[in-house]
Amino acid sequence: MGAGRDSLTIPSRPESIDDARRWVAARARTAGLGDGPVGEIELALTEALANVIEHGYDGDTSQEIVLEVELAGDALAIHVRDWGRAVDPSGYAARDLDDPGEGGYGVFLMDQLMDGVTRTPQPGGGTLLTLVKRRKEGQDD
């Protein structure tokens, strides 16, 4: 894949996350990322989509999510566009890592796994979430 964008539209169902992962992983590999970074992207994307489906769309499976992958220089950007309720991640209680529980790791994991995570409210509603992963020399395992 050269510079430019490529897009995929999926229904807002948990079962669609697997398709989205495969689609993004293939493009990340084509962009030259190794197994380690690709695995991290797959996990961050999984958390992002789960949050959109569960919180942005409140579990409504009849909505759409549009993914775009963009390679610019050494950075791979994965854009996740939804038309759901804006969710402020700072509103989540931070996961207390000394007291493991059932949830609350999603936003934390995205931040840990990616080089950048941004959320931009969109005109007319919804959010554009962008996950950025940089290609690093020697980081391919």
Next chain:
Amino acid sequence: MDHEISERAGVKIVHVHGPIDVSRALELRELLGAQIDSASARVLLDVSDVPLIDSSGIGILVTAHRRATGQGARFGVSGATGTVARVFEMTRTNKLLSLFGTVDEGVAELAG
């Protein structure tokens, strides 16, 4: 969820295949809940063929661990590598869960 259950030295080994994410979390919860059914239960979840586990999956394992501990049973997880092993470290659930490198190690520990 694609899986097999076998038994060795009184330890039930649940070998699951494929990613564990929010679309499969409920099924995993039921699968583990059905195995951790008494104080004498010894259950080892083998994730050597699991390439990815998300936060919902981590939550299920924490719950399974607490359920086992609460009723005097034992629960462990074997075979985590790559991103899966990293997630346990990042969330520090590696300090809570009983993690083993291989099924053999897990069986030896849980059966003892």
